[in-house]
Amino acid sequence: xxxxxxxxxxxxxxxxxxxxxxxxxxxxxxxxxxxxxxxxxxxxxxxxxxxxxxxxxxxxxxxxxxxxxxxxxxxxxxxxxxxxxxxxxxxxxxxxxxxxxxxxxxxxxxxxxxxxxxxxxxxxxxxxxxxxxxxxxxxxxxxxxxxxxxxxxxxxxxxxxxxxxxxxxxxxxxxxxxxxxxxxxxxxxxxxxxxxxxxxxxxxxxxxxxxxxxxxxxxxxxxxxxxxxxxxxxxxxxxxxxxxxxxxxxxxxxxxxxxxxxxxxxxxxxxxxxxxxxxxxxxxxxxxxxxxxxxxxxxxxxxxxxxxxxxxxxxxxxxxxxxxxxxxxxxxxxxxxxxxxxxxxxxxxxxxxxxxxxxxxxxxxxxxxxxxxxxxxxxxxxxxxxxxxxxxxxxxxxxxxxxxxxxxxxxxxxxxxxxxxxxxxxxxxxxxxxxxxxxxxxxxxxxxxxxxxxxxxxxxxxxxxxxxxxxxxxxxxxxxxxxxxxxxxxxxxxxxxxxxxxxxxxxxxxxxxx
Amino acid sequence: xxxxxxxxxxxxxxxxxxxxxxxxxxxxxxxxxxxxxxxxxxxxxxxxxxxxxxxxxxxxxxxxxxxxxxxxxxxxxxxxxxxxxxxxxxxxxxxxxxxxxxxxxxxxxxxxxxxxxx
Numbered sequence: 001x002x003x004x005x006x007x008x009x010x011x012x013x014x015x016x017x018x019x020x021x022x023x024x025x026x027x028x029x030x031x032x033x034x035x036x037x038x039x040x041x042x043x044x045x046x047x048x049x050x051x052x053x054x055x056x057x058x059x060x061x062x063x064x065x066x067x068x069x070x071x072x073x074x075x076x077x078x079x080x081x082x083x084x085x086x087x088x089x090x091x092x093x094x095x096x097x098x099x100x101x102x103x104x105x106x107x108x109x110x111x112x113x114x115x116x117x118x119x120x121x122x123x124x125x126x127x128x129x130x131x132x133x134x135x136x137x138x139x140x141x142x143x144x145x146x147x148x149x150x151x152x153x154x155x156x157x158x159x160x161x162x163x164x165x166x167x168x169x170x171x172x173x174x175x176x177x178x179x180x181x182x183x184x185x186x187x188x189x190x191x192x193x194x195x196x197x198x199x200x201x202x203x204x205x206x207x208x209x210x211x212x213x214x215x216x217x218x219x220x221x222x223x224x225x226x227x228x229x230x231x232x233x234x235x236x237x238x239x240x241x242x243x244x245x246x247x248x249x250x251x252x253x254x255x256x257x258x259x260x261x262x263x264x265x266x267x268x269x270x271x272x273x274x275x276x277x278x279x280x281x282x283x284x285x286x287x288x289x290x291x292x293x294x295x296x297x298x299x300x301x302x303x304x305x306x307x308x309x310x311x312x313x314x315x316x317x318x319x320x321x322x323x324x325x326x327x328x329x330x331x332x333x334x335x336x337x338x339x340x341x342x343x344x345x346x347x348x349x350x351x352x353x354x355x356x357x358x359x360x361x362x363x364x365x366x367x368x369x370x371x372x373x374x375x376x377x378x379x380x381x382x383x384x385x386x387x388x389x390x391x392x393x394x395x396x397x398x399x400x401x402x403x404x405x406x407x408x409x410x411x412x413x414x415x416x417x418x419x420x421x422x423x424x425x426x427x428x429x430x431x432x433x434x435x436x437x438x439x440x441x442x443x444x445x446x447x448x449x450x451x452x453x454x455x456x457x458x459x460x461x462x463x464x465x466x467x468x469x470x471x472x473x474x475x476x477x478x479x480x481x482x483x484x485x486x487x488x489x490x491x492x493x494x495x496x497x498x499x500x501x502x503x504x505x506x507x508x509x510x511x512x513x514x
Numbered sequence: 515x516x517x518x519x520x521x522x523x524x525x526x527x528x529x530x531x532x533x534x535x536x537x538x539x540x541x542x543x544x545x546x547x548x549x550x551x552x553x554x555x556x557x558x559x560x561x562x563x564x565x566x567x568x569x570x571x572x573x574x575x576x577x578x579x580x581x582x583x584x585x586x587x588x589x590x591x592x593x594x595x596x597x598x599x600x601x602x603x604x605x606x607x608x609x610x611x612x613x614x615x616x617x618x619x620x621x622x623x624x625x626x627x628x629x630x631x632x
Contacts, residue, residue: 107600323565341612383558
């Protein structure tokens with residue numbers, strides 16, 4: 001198998017290739033860098049490529065392997081980071097003008113952990129500005145084109161990360177999911193994306209958007225890949241007071257047993273109860289997408305799972321709560337971008353004799369530095385937190401949040417996982433919703449409930465829809481109780497053993513835009 | 515629709531007027547152009563009307579309820595931070611981001627006594 005074929009394979013295959021000496025990290029890294037050079041001008045997936053840095057690290061990895069000092073399974077594996085993690089000495093911008101040129105003076109815990117595994121950072125991938133969006137259209141660096149149809153969005157906010165795996169430009173990607181930002185683009189791009197339980201992965205150094213909702217997770221070709229990565233990045237961090245002491249398991253190992261069973265034709269999901277909450281289906285969901293999702297759920301049944309119909313009446317209300325809580329926290333988190341300590345500042349542009357007042361430094365730097373979506377959310381958040389509105393909006397949303405959490409907990413007494421569509425439809429045309437923020441927000445209606453509840457969920461490719469001349473991917477969402485990623489992985493392992501949707505790749509073309 | 519007054523009794527089913535948007539911009543320390551004020555007023559009104567549906571729900575607000583993690587009183591051990599801690603920041607690294615600095619000093623505008631715009 002040549003190197004290019006290898007980059008099309010999943011993470012596990014690449015780990016094996018390195019371990020057996022079939023390939024070196026430098027060869028693998030070079031192959032990815034070449035592909036990025038070829039495809040990035042068209043698809044705008046990477047916002048920054050750290051070529052020299054990557055090759056140096058790849059070389060160091062090969063040296064370690066030669067002297068029998070491999071750091072981990074991920075040693076030498078090339079990956080990318082969504083552009084929202086602090087990486088000392090390497091620029092990070094949250095794809096925002098307000099952080100253009102900022103060099104983080106410290107490392108995010110996730111990045112530090114991946115450095116300790118020996119994984120090789122290729123660069124940073126595109127996102128909606130400060131991860132606010134469902135399409136990657138609000139990025140200061142322009143939209144990422146969906147590798148399955150470049151006239152369409154890759155989803156968001158992790159459009160760059162998801163597209164990077166769809167186009168096989170990295171072995172895995174690390175991204176964030178606050179309201180669906182891993183799962184939805186994963187669904188739109190036909191890749192596997194995991195949003196762990198809130199608190200699983202440290203948020204230290206992850207540029208905060210909504211602190212009670214943000215969570216880092218892996219995007220890769222398969223669920224097994226994401227399990228491998230999760231074991232490396234999860235764990236209690238004293239620098240993140242919201243991180244959980246919950247045990248980090250060797251999830252991939254447990255999945256191997258399920259894979260074996262499924263391959264042998266045994267009922268690998270016998271005894272597993274899969275809940276179908278009616279609020280996730282029917283009205284509002286594209287019938288073709290729902291058909292694929294229901295077919296996928298039947299596959300689970302064929303593996304021995306028992307399907308349980310249930311009702312979670314508060315699910316449809318979760319979006320309203322989200323668009324109160326999230327902007328409120330955003331307005332607080334964005335206050336630090338003030339043109340005084342770092343990032344874009346009118347002070348930098350000012351002539352020597354022109355001194356701005358403090359107010360103007362704030363107001364003008366932020367006016368010029370932030371994009372429209374960020375401004376909208378800051379104002380919405382300011383509004384719902386202001387005197388006279390706090391009880392009506394924020395407190396009410398928090399009460400709903402508790403109730404949604406309770407509903408999920410109750411449901412998970414009856415079932416092991418919930419299965420649902422990820423998105424009401426599929427990748428939409430670039431620009432088609434840009435003038436309608438509410439329509440954009442509605443894209444998240446099936447993903448935010450779990451963020452509100454703090455529970456984990458995965459998006460698994462489950463087929464494509466034919467629309468005009470394109471095949472557009474659809475995702476199956478599997479959710480579980482807090483810290484029960486093991487149940488998600490079990491179901492995912494079975495599903496991806498007996499289906500191969502997740503192995504399908506788009507036809508990539510290099511010709512310039514139509 | 516009457517002009518939005520800043521009182522709880524009037525908030526239901528009212529959007530964000532242009533003056534409200536301007537006020538929010540001031541609270542959030544963001545200058546806004548006339549065009550932005552008009553555009554955001556209409557867009558945010560849609561959103562506010564949507565989230566207002568929560569008003570129909572009768573939900574108890576539980577006092578003392580734990581947040582999404584169920585954790586409480588998470589505190590750091592009262593020990594000096596280890597040298598290798600990722601949170602350690604050299605002054606030079608912190609200083610590097612400031613637009614204005616010289617030597618060991620960073621420059622910021624005076625809060626009081628400088629010109630302040632309404």
